Amino acid sequence: MEIDRPDGRTPDQLRPLACSCSVLHRAHGSSSWAQGETKVLAAVYGPKAGTKKNENPEKASIEVIWKPKTGQIGKVEKEYEMILKKTLESICIRTIYPNTTTSVIVQASFVLSIGNVACYVLNDDGAVSYLKLLPCAINAACAALVDAGIPLKHLAVAICCSVTDSGSILLDPTKDEEEKLKARANLVFPNAIVSVLPDRSLQVGSEPMAHGIMTSVTQGAMSANDYLHCLERGRAASARLSEFLRKNIGLKSTSEGSKAG
Amino acid sequence: MGLPNASEDLSSEMEVDAFRRLFPLRYFERHLAESIRPDGRPLGKSRETSIFLGAVSTANGSALVKIGSTTMLTAIKMEVMTPSLESPDEGCLAVDFFMPPICSPIVRPGRPAEASPVVSKQLSDTISRHVFSRMIDLKELSLVSGKAAWMTYLDIYCLDADGALFDAALLSAVAALSHLRIPAVTMNDDGKIVLVSDEDGQNQAQEPVNKEKRKLTLRSIPFSLTCILHKNYIMADPTAEEESIFETHLTTVLDTSGQLISLYKPGGSVLAYTSAIQDCVALTRQRVKELKGLLEKENSAMEV
Numbered sequence: 001m002e003i004d005r006p007d008g009r010t011p012d013q014l015r016p017l018a019c020s021c022s023v024l025h026r027a028h029g030s031s032s033w034a035q036g037e038t039k040v041l042a043a044v045y046g047p048k049a050g051t052k053k054n055e056n057p058e059k060a061s062i063e064v065i066w067k068p069k070t071g072q073i074g075k076v077e078k079e080y081e082m083i084l085k086k087t088l089e090s091i092c093i094r095t096i097y098p099n100t101t102t103s104v105i106v107q108a109s110f111v112l113s114i115g116n117v118a119c120y121v122l123n124d125d126g127a128v129s130y131l132k133l134l135p136c137a138i139n140a141a142c143a144a145l146v147d148a149g150i151p152l153k154h155l156a157v158a159i160c161c162s163v164t165d166s167g168s169i170l171l172d173p174t175k176d177e178e179e180k181l182k183a184r185a186n187l188v189f190p191n192a193i194v195s196v197l198p199d200r201s202l203q204v205g206s207e208p209m210a211h212g213i214m215t216s217v218t219q220g221a222m223s224a225n226d227y228l229h230c231l232e233r234g235r236a237a238s239a240r241l242s243e244f245l246r247k248n249i250g251l252k253s254t255s256e257g258s259k260a261g
Numbered sequence: 262m263g264l265p266n267a268s269e270d271l272s273s274e275m276e277v278d279a280f281r282r283l284f285p286l287r288y289f290e291r292h293l294a295e296s297i298r299p300d301g302r303p304l305g306k307s308r309e310t311s312i313f314l315g316a317v318s319t320a321n322g323s324a325l326v327k328i329g330s331t332t333m334l335t336a337i338k339m340e341v342m343t344p345s346l347e348s349p350d351e352g353c354l355a356v357d358f359f360m361p362p363i364c365s366p367i368v369r370p371g372r373p374a375e376a377s378p379v380v381s382k383q384l385s386d387t388i389s390r391h392v393f394s395r396m397i398d399l400k401e402l403s404l405v406s407g408k409a410a411w412m413t414y415l416d417i418y419c420l421d422a423d424g425a426l427f428d429a430a431l432l433s434a435v436a437a438l439s440h441l442r443i444p445a446v447t448m449n450d451d452g453k454i455v456l457v458s459d460e461d462g463q464n465q466a467q468e469p470v471n472k473e474k475r476k477l478t479l480r481s482i483p484f485s486l487t488c489i490l491h492k493n494y495i496m497a498d499p500t501a502e503e504e505s506i507f508e509t510h511l512t513t514v515l516d517t518s519g520q521l522i523s524l525y526k527p528g529g530s531v532l533a534y535t536s537a538i539q540d541c542v543a544l545t546r547q548r549v550k551e552l553k554g555l556l557e558k559e560n561s562a563m564e565v
Contacts, residue, residue, distance in 0.1 A: 223521060
C-alpha cells in the first residue's frame with residue numbers, strides 16, 4: 001500500500017493501545033481504554049435487584065449511562081447508549097441473573113491524574129464527529145464487565161474502519177485523516193472463543209463464529225464491496241485486538257492489582 | 262395457513278391466539294419453517310406501501326407515508342435566515358423526528374420515547390449531514406450569498422408505530438423533499454427578503470430573487486430496508502410485534518446510484534455473516550427499485 005499516513009502507520013496498523021482494569025476502587029468493575037489520544041473510562045455496578053420498566057424481568061438487563069466530556073447528553077449520546085446496551089446484552093449470559101440490572105457507566109475522555117500534578121487531559125483526538133469514541137467505549141465496557149465478573153458468552157472487540165476516496169481502507173483513523181475520508185464503519189466482532197470444544201462446534205454454516213458482526217454503524221457513502229473489504233480487514237485486525245484484550249484482562253487474575261500504565 | 266400439528270408441545274390442544282401470546286417465539290418459528298409469516302407475507306416481502314404527497318396544505322412540502330400500518334407524516338417549512346459565516350452560500354436543513362403518545366402504547370405522555378432520539382439521529386445522518394450527504398446540495402438553499410438563505414425545517418411525525426420506523430420516516434422525508442416547492446421571494450426597498458404573496462399587487466411587479474430554482478434537485482435518493490435476522494432466516498420490513506420478539510435488526514440504506522449509505526446493526530444476539538449481509542443488501546436493492554418507482558409515480562401524478 002502506497003498511502004502514507006501522517007503518523008507513519010501502515011493502513012492496517014492501529015494506534016497504540018492501552019488498557020488497564022480495576023482503575024476505580026468503588027466500582028464493581030472498571031477499566032480504562034486508550035487508543036492513541038482517544039480515551040474512555042468504563043465502570044460497572046451490579047447486578048442490582050430489579051429491572052426497569054419495559055425490560056424483560058426474566059432476563060438480566062443492562063443499563064448504559066454515557067457521560068460526555070462536557071455538557072448535557074443529546075441525541076448522539078442517546079444513540080450510543082442504545083447501541084452499547086444492545087451490544088453488551090448480546091455478549092452477556094442474561095439468563096443467569098434474571099430480574100437484575102447491571103449499570104455500565106461510560107465516561108468519554110476522562111480526567112487523568114499523573115503523579116502529584118493533577119493533569120486534566122481531556123482528549124478526544126480522532127473523535128471529531130464523535131463516532132470514533134464508540135469502538136473505544138465498547139472495548140472499555142467489555143473489559144469492565146469482565147473485571148466485574150459478569151458472566152459473558154464471549155468478548156467483543158470493536159474497530160473503526162474507514163474508506164478513502166480512492167477506495168483503499170485505513171484502520172483506526174485519527175482526526176486529521178478523518179477529514180479526507182468518504183466513509184467510515186464501526187464494526188464489532190465477537191472474540192474467538194478459546195475452548196476445549198472441537199473447532200466444528202464454533203462454526204456457523206461455512207463461516208467461523210468470529211466472522212459474524214455483532215454491531216455495525218456506518219457513516220458516509222461507499223459501495224457494498226468497500227463495505228465487505230472493511231469487514232475483511234476489520235476481522236483481521238480484530239484478532240490482534242482480541243489478543244490484546246485477553247492479555248490485559250488476564251493480568252488481573254494472576255497478579256491482583258497490577259495495572260498496565 | 263393452519264399450524265402444522267405436532268405432538269411435542271401444546272399447540273395442537275391450544276387455541277391459535279393463545280399459543281401466539283404465550284409462546285410468541287415458537288409461534289413465529291413454526292411459520293418461518295414454512296417460509297411464511299403470520300400476516301401471510303413471504304419472508305423477504307415488505308408490507309404494502311403508499312405515499313400521499315401534499316398532505317399538509319400549509320407546509321411548503323409534505324408527505325404522508327404508510328408502510329403496512331406504520332404511518333409517518335412529514336412537513337417542511339422554510340424560513341429566510343442569515344447564513345453562518347463559515348458557509349455563507351449554504352442554507353440549512355434541520356431534521357426532527359417526533360413520536361407523540363398516540364403512535365404506540367409504549368410511548369407515555371410526558372416522557373419521550375426511547376426510539377425517538379435514535380431514529381432522529383439516524384435520519385439526520387442520512388439526510389442532512391452535509392459532509393457526507395449526497396442527496397441535497399445545501400448551496401441550492403442559498404438566496405443571496407452571505408445575506409440570505411433558506412432555513413428548512415423538516416419535521417417527521419410518527420402517527421402509528423408498527424415497526425420499521427426508520428424506513429417509513431426516511432421514505433416520508435424524501436417524499437416530502439421531492440414535493441417541496443420553494444416559495445418565491447423578492448427583495449424589498451430596504452434590501453430585506455420578503456415572500457411574494459399572490460394577492461399583493463405591489464410585490465408582483467418586482468422580480469423574484471429565485472425565479473428559476475423553485476424545486477430542490479435530489480441527486481441520489483436514499484431508501485432503506487430493515488430486516489430481522491433470526492437463525493438463518495431474514496425477514497424484511499418487520500411489524501412492531503416481530504420487532505419485539507426478535508432482537509436482531511439490520512437496517513440497510515442504499516441510494517438510487519447503488520451506493521451503500523448505511524449498514525446499521527445495533528447489537529443483537531444473532532451475528533451477521535457476510536452471506537446474510539449480502540442477502541440484506543440484495544433485498545434492499547430490490548426495495549429501492551420498488552420505492553423509487555412508487556415515488557416517481559406519485560410525483561408525476563402531482564405534476565398533471
